[in-house]
Amino acid sequence: MQPANHSQIQATTPAEKRALSYSSTIKKLFDEVLDTKMPADRIVANYFREHKKHGSKDRRVIRETLFGLFRWWGWLKQLGSQHDEQTWFKMLSCCALLEQHNWQQFADAWQSFSGFSTEQHQIITDFMTRADLTIQEANALSVSDRNQLMNQLFAAIEFKEQQLVPAWFWDVCPIENEVQQIKLIEAMSSRPPIWARVQKYDTHKAIKELQQAQIDANVSGYFDDAISLGSKSINLNEVKLYKNGQLEIQDLASQVIGNVCQPKAEENWWDTCSGAGGKTLQLRSKQLQDAKGSKSAGSIISSDIRSKALEELNKRARRAGFDNISIARWKSDELPVDKNSFDGVLVDAPCSCTGTWRRNPDMRWIDDRSCVDDRPELQLDILTRSAKAVKSGATLVYATCSLSPLENEDVVKQFLATNNDFELVVSTHPFTEQQSEHITVWPYEANSDGMYVARMVKA
Template sequence: MEPVNQPHLQANTPAEKRALSYSATIKKLFDEVLDTKMPADRIVANYFREHKKHGSKDRRVIRETLFGLFRWWGWLKQFGSQHEQQTWYQMLSVCALLEQHQWRQFAAAWQQFGGFSPEQISLINHTIDANAVANSSNAQPSESFDVSHKNSLMGKLFTTIEFAETQLLPDWFWALCTIDDQQNKLKLIEAMSSRPPIWARAQRINTASAVSTLQAAGIDAQASEYFTDALSLGSKSINLNDVDLYKQGKLEIQDLASQVIGNVCQPKANDQWWDTCSGAGGKTLQLRSLMLQHGASNNNATGSITSSDIRSKALEELNKRAKRANFDSISVARWKTDELPVAKAHFDGVLVDAPCSCTGTWRRNPDMRWIDEPSCIEDKPALQLDILTRSAQAVKQGGKLVYATCSLSPLENEQVVQQFLQHNSDFELITSVHPFTQAKLEHITVWPYEANSDGMYVARMIRK
């Protein structure tokens, strides 16, 4: 794609010059994401690594605007081609409005370059001022400027374009992740159009003490009402290498929805568990932490966890994290062939956190909803069923088999479990309690709007 051509734009103020510079950088990154289909966070990280000149404010404007463009791309792309200079600046300006960004001087420059009419500019500025008043009175953004209000505003700004909330997710998503309840559909769209907080877990430290220590360090930490070791770190970016509790292994970043999985597993202090698709070990560390909590009353947690993955680098990272947390009884067994890397019928619990489409993480990665295609869901069930079937051989009689994904599609979730059970009569589903709704279910889908988290699916089975 050709870069935006800006020959006739005249920057008369320092703010306008910076707005033009930001625009060019954001455009370069935006096009690179769509062209290469590489994740935006990876492209941004590579860019900042190569361009040390950007300060923290520059990085924030560039990064948050880029992700905001993808968050609202379902609406913005209807303006026309982003390669049209005027259209591109309209997109930047509207993105700043919808995201309620604080850099008004740059947004004002983008309005000017975008050729907005005086009526449009008046409406934009009136909306910004009204939201500022509402937010200063402690009203939540979802109350003062939710996605329905934003949809109405878009219709007033661009009277020749039809906007709908469902456009904020691709059409194929609605076909493969069916939601019949219109109210829940709107709740999902609202959640997907906002950023969740940074969720974490406390390890080897009392949660209240962790919250107090983090708040003293200027971090907006709050304990979760759902799990005794979960806490929110707010929505501001955090340099973890500056956080003492993290460096001491007493704090692990893990989304609240992901924490549901370990709590459904319910590992006992003396259990032997196998984490079959461990990646860098977030759930392995959670399982071990829960074992230690379970054995804390009698100082006895003789259980262990074996973690497997096909990627050696991921397992190396797991070992580093386990060492930082001062956790013992964690070993690795890499998948090298289709044969099990562990003994059959050996484990009290086996967790299969299967590779998936990751649609449940689109809040944090809004670019992926426009990069991915239906095949990202349709191609996964066969692999997931194969991994689940092979991993089940390691469960001993009376042991638990837990299947999980960060997908919101039944094709990757309920249907995989049902197919597995049809061919493995020695396993049966058992009921779990949804931690956010308290419903007793065989299949738990965690929706992002339930507790301000990612999306997740988990089901628990037992070998008869």
């Protein structure tokens, strides 16, 4: 890697030169995310595709620092402008500290470039000494501990936990209970594990094989086919179970949807907003599980407006060896399927994705309140049109990966107000075991993303 050209900083050691080069690259990507408002993971993927010189360690330092900056941006942005060189190095240094990154030589270089006072350097040293004694991994440090550190480092600034999500979030997702607020922030400020689902294969056998391949695989404790794969990056193309279609990546909160649907072996279901097919595959897997080894005559029809997403779905279905999955693309407002013909219809509606902020921390800062306010009208329209495909006595499931009642309970209530042939059904929350007509999965309940789901039945 070539060192970046900084006008004020003089790097004298190889570690300092690499730290400067990393800093320049991360700054370029960070500004590009804020300027273009494109997702950070897409921008990073494009960058690495164009710059193949970076090794795996380079990629990890760049990627994890970039996402860490967005994770703590609610605090870091209060230090000043990232365009000021010294402030930028303060941000990088604080990010490495808050994240407990293990590339200490680069963190030390950023700290030395930051212009911290002697007192601030001592606060960091004392903190690192304490942290080394108690922290086994980054997520073991509480947000309260990190908040205390920031307030010690920058006494003139008041840092609060609630600042780690934008202020407008609390307006669209009102949580009056401060304990629940802190729990949510704690989850939003840590990285969830990689969740997967086993299909057409024994779960315990799959775990054993994955562990033998040095993958940190464990049962979920909630669903028989769900597996946690830990938090380390995995090259799925080298995982035999994945290549054979016996393992699919799907967050645990997302898996709640299929378990609420519970499609039977002989039923016909329509996945109205299927995307690349994660829930379609889960529905078909559930049907095969219900068939208990015998052939399932049930079927899934998957629809979306995006042809590329449907192509990916077909590819995944072929890899899994699943039959009875077909495609019906939305080409207009007209239903792409027959009316009154399905035993179950799943509407996983497009939404603000606030439930996935934990995995995509940049989205908190490149979106604004309109990402929530602009959705309910479309969601209600999709739900209302899709409901026409439900036959009498059959099931309609509405879901989003949003945490806002505006996109969830309020949409369902509006739908029921004008569709009195549907009624809500009580479901059991898989993580809390509470029964409710509206299930909201909070990220802190089972170390997952956030999700909402409601089940209705047509008279």
